[in-house]
Structure formats: structure tokens, C-alpha cells
Amino acid sequence: MVGMTDPVTSVRPDARLVRLHAGRGDPHARLAGALADLEGAAWGLLLRDETALARQLADSLGAGTLRVDARVRVSREALAAAGIGRA
Helix, strand or coil: CCCCCCCCCCHHHHHHCCCHHCCCHHHHHHHHHHHHHHHHCCCCCCCCCHHHHHHHHHHHHCCEEEEECCCCCCCCHHHHHCCCCCC
């Protein structure tokens, strides 16, 4: 899957962010991995916009209704276009 990265455990996640710009490879994958490490996640995924997020959710979950935390900004229109209702 594009965007998934393996965490780097030899460097503290906060220290890794400082050197992130100098790394090799896809910059989005490096950023996704660094953010995932900082949050303690096993992997990270960056998406272009709300439409890409809605499509990814629809591919993973199928059509239906999704309860979305009010702090998460994703439009009802983007979700509806992907076949997902927002509760």
C-alpha cells in the first residue's frame, strides 16, 4: 500500500523529525512514518485531501454511515460522494 512505512526505532521520534528533510526516498512516506512514530503507531498514511480520505474509508469499510468526531474536519459532501453517510 502506498504511504505505509516501517518505523525507525533507533532514533527518538522527535529527533527524527529534525533530520527528516535530509532523508532519501519519498518525502511523503518519510513524513508519514515520522508522524506515525511520534504518535506511537505502527505505520502512517498521508492522503491528498478529504476526497482521498473518503475513498480510502469507503474502500476499507464499504458503504454505510460513519460516526465522525467533531474535531475531525471532513466534509459530508466528500463522504457522500464515496457512498458514506456522516453521523
